[in-house]
Amino acid sequence: MNPPIFIIIMLTVISGTMIVVTTSHWLLVWIGFEMNLLAIIPILMKKYNPRAMEAATKYFLTQAAASMILMMWIIINLLHSGQWTVLKDLNPMASIMMTTALAMKLGLAPFHFWVPEVTQGISMSSGLILLTWQKIAPLSILYQISSTINPNLILTMSILSVMIGGWGGLNQTQLRKIMAYSSIAHMGWMTAIMMYSPTMMILNLTIYIIMTLTTFMLFMHNSTTTTASLSQTWNKTPLITSLILVLMMSLGGLPPLSGFIPKWMIIQELTKNELIMMPTLLAMTALLNLYFYMRLTYTTALTMFPSNNSMKMKWRFECTKKMTFLPPLVVMSTMLLPLAPMLSILD
Amino acid sequence: MMTYIVFILSTVFVVSFVSFSSKPSPIYGGFGFNVAGGIGCGIVLNFGGSFLGLMVFLIYLGGMLVVFGYTTAMATEPYPEAWTSNKAVLAMFITGVLAELLTACYILKEDEVEVVFKFNGAGDWVIYDTGDSGFFSEEAMGIAALYSYGTWLVVVTGWSLLIGVLVIMEVTRGN
Numbered sequence: 001m002n003p004p005i006f007i008i009i010m011l012t013v014i015s016g017t018m019i020v021v022t023t024s025h026w027l028l029v030w031i032g033f034e035m036n037l038l039a040i041i042p043i044l045m046k047k048y049n050p051r052a053m054e055a056a057t058k059y060f061l062t063q064a065a066a067s068m069i070l071m072m073w074i075i076i077n078l079l080h081s082g083q084w085t086v087l088k089d090l091n092p093m094a095s096i097m098m099t100t101a102l103a104m105k106l107g108l109a110p111f112h113f114w115v116p117e118v119t120q121g122i123s124m125s126s127g128l129i130l131l132t133w134q135k136i137a138p139l140s141i142l143y144q145i146s147s148t149i150n151p152n153l154i155l156t157m158s159i160l161s162v163m164i165g166g167w168g169g170l171n172q173t174q175l176r177k178i179m180a181y182s183s184i185a186h187m188g189w190m191t192a193i194m195m196y197s198p199t200m201m202i203l204n205l206t207i208y209i210i211m212t213l214t215t216f217m218l219f220m221h222n223s224t225t226t227t228a229s230l231s232q233t234w235n236k237t238p239l240i241t242s243l244i245l246v247l248m249m250s251l252g253g254l255p256p257l258s259g260f261i262p263k264w265m266i267i268q269e270l271t272k273n274e275l276i277m278m279p280t281l282l283a284m285t286a287l288l289n290l291y292f293y294m295r296l297t298y299t300t301a302l303t304m305f306p307s308n309n310s311m312k313m314k315w316r317f318e319c320t321k322k323m324t325f326l327p328p329l330v331v332m333s334t335m336l337l338p339l340a341p342m343l344s345i346l347d
Numbered sequence: 348m349m350t351y352i353v354f355i356l357s358t359v360f361v362v363s364f365v366s367f368s369s370k371p372s373p374i375y376g377g378f379g380f381n382v383a384g385g386i387g388c389g390i391v392l393n394f395g396g397s398f399l400g401l402m403v404f405l406i407y408l409g410g411m412l413v414v415f416g417y418t419t420a421m422a423t424e425p426y427p428e429a430w431t432s433n434k435a436v437l438a439m440f441i442t443g444v445l446a447e448l449l450t451a452c453y454i455l456k457e458d459e460v461e462v463v464f465k466f467n468g469a470g471d472w473v474i475y476d477t478g479d480s481g482f483f484s485e486e487a488m489g490i491a492a493l494y495s496y497g498t499w500l501v502v503v504t505g506w507s508l509l510i511g512v513l514v515i516m517e518v519t520r521g522n
Contacts, residue, residue, distance in 0.1 A: 005517060012510045019503065028503070035507050042517040056518075 001046065012039035013133070020137040024086050026074040029141060030067060033105070036137060037063045043129060044122045055121025059130075062114045066104035073097040086144050095148045098141075105138040108191060109160035112184045116168070119180035124225065127176050128216040131183045132209045139190065139205055146198045154191050159281055161188030166288025173227045175219055178292060179212065182251060185289050189266055192282060197269040199346055204262035207336070211251050211259060214329040218243055221323055227296060231305030235314050245301040246334050252290035258336035265343065353393050358451050360386045365443030369436050372427035373419040377412065384408045396486040 001009075016036030020029050037060065044056040077094040078084060090098070100111075107115040119127045142149070165185025172178045186208045193200045218240055224230045234241045250259035263286065270279040299305045304312075348355070363386060366379035384407050392400035430440050493500060 001517065005513060008513060009510070009517070012506070015506075028500075031503055031507065035503075035510065038507070038514050039510055042514055045518060048521055 001042065005042075009039050009042055012036075013043070013129070017133065017137045021140040026077070026084050026086055029086065030071050030074060033063075033067050033070070033137060036134070037067065040129065040134070044118070044126050046123050046126055051121040052123075055118045058114050058121075059118045062111070063105055066101045066111075069104070070098055070101040073101065086141075090145055090148045092148070092150070095145060096150050096153055098145065099149050099153055102138040102142050103157055103191075106135060106187050106191075107180075107184055108157045108187050109164045109184065110157070112161065112164055112168075115184055116172075116177045116180040119176045119183075120174055122176075124176065124216060124220045124223075127179065128213065128220075131179060131216075132212050135183075135187070135205065135209075139201065142191070142194055143198045143201065146194050146201075149195055151195055154195060155278065158188040158190075158192040159278065159285075161185060161191070162282050162285045163188075163288075166285045166291075169292045170288060172292065175225055175227065175230065175296075178296070179215065182289060182293075183212070185286065189262065189282065189286075192278065193266045193269055196273045200262070200265050200269050203265060203343070207258055207262050207333075210329060211247065211333040214326070214333045215247055215251065217323055217326050217329065218247065221319055221321060221326075227299055228305065228307075230296065231299040232307065232311060232314075233300060234304070235312060236316065237319070241301045243330055245297050247330070248293035248297045250334050252293040253286055254290070256337050257334045258332065261337060261340050264340075353390060354451075354454075356386050356390050356393070358447060360390065361447045362444055365440060365447065366430070369430065369439035369443060371430050371432070371436050372424065374423065374427055375429050377416055377419055380415070381408060381412055384412060395484060397484075398490060399486060 012035055016032045016034075016039060019032030019035065021032075023029055023032065041056050041060055044059060045052050073094045077091050077098075080091040080094070081089075104111040119130060122130065162185050165181045165183075165188060168184070169178050169181030172181065186204070190201045190204045190208070193204070219225070219230070221240055222229075222233055222236050224233065230244070233244065246257065250257035253259045253263040255264075263283070267279040267283060270282075360383060363379045363383040367376035367383075370376070384403060388400040388403040388408075391403060428436060430436055
């Protein structure tokens, strides 16, 4: 894309999210969402093939429908409360429908169908922005209305999301679809804790963004999009092989890596609120996620995947891709667990 | 009739939306769009927003829909689909109109209707002159506030419009 246009469009994506996050007026929330949506469409369509066009269209339609539902219930909230401020006491019906609209934007089950298809149709770097930056705005609004969210609705959606994120990702070999189902499952974890401790949701979001950023960057480093091509990284860049191992374990939520922090904190907060079955179900269905991360690890780092002999002897070229900030990100995605006692400042 | 004018206009508004939502060719859909724009202007006028209603006609119909009409004319197809061309479009149109008419009859018959919020039959659509808004119309004061206190909103909306144009050009550029 033409560089000045690209800069303007990225600026609008960023400012759209910033407007949603920082505003106290419901109209500006809607405007921010629409700015974000409009500006990210050309980023999704960076490559001009029909697959990318179809993915961008699907994304646009679902997000526009969600924005419309949000706008309608903003106006009905205005009818009942007489003011436009984003406060925590919403009309209960408006709160339910706004949660539904924001769940459509996030890709929570049962509105998750667009996530794998859109993520698969676009390039790796666009998928990166889609799965990390685009989650910030809806989650910030859910944070602001978190005290009035209907528990039945949000907990149902979150359990369904974790289950669908787990089972849906099992039969996938395409890395972008795997990351999409991983995103659905992580959103489920985040919304589960939202009613009880929104701070833990922010913690989970932060660690999820760091881990997903690192994963995508490692995939982009060798331009791999399938499991089969990822299994050849031992020959191209051996360092990436071990990093993928550690990162997948972190994504799966295993101690002693940073991915364990949000899961631990969420289960702790849920049990403090006397929910027992829910964190048990969440933890058990998260094992499905761990299974397909393990499969990636197995084919990449632990075995030599079947291939021709000619693919086992490659020239090692220097990587020309600019992987800004990748080493600090890898460190942050794997080694933050010893800093977990710092969370006591929240008390 | 003037007491129920907003109700009547809203019903016809929905019917004109149905007429282009049933997806005929864009030329015929554009006709429904025009009618909807004009009726929307009428609804806004009935709430006292004379300036904004006429803005709808001028900018929305006279600017944006005209451009839409020209681009549709450029992209026209040899056999455009009208509402009676194929059964799917006709069925959707009839479904939409029927749903709207049934809703309107239900509102007119029952005394109190609760769909999302309660309102008493068609009487709630009547605009009484409640409240003393002083010598100035609230709508004109709102527009004045947009350009004085609401500078940030003007910046945001202006930027969004610019981005809309840039995005459309970027998407349709191809190659």
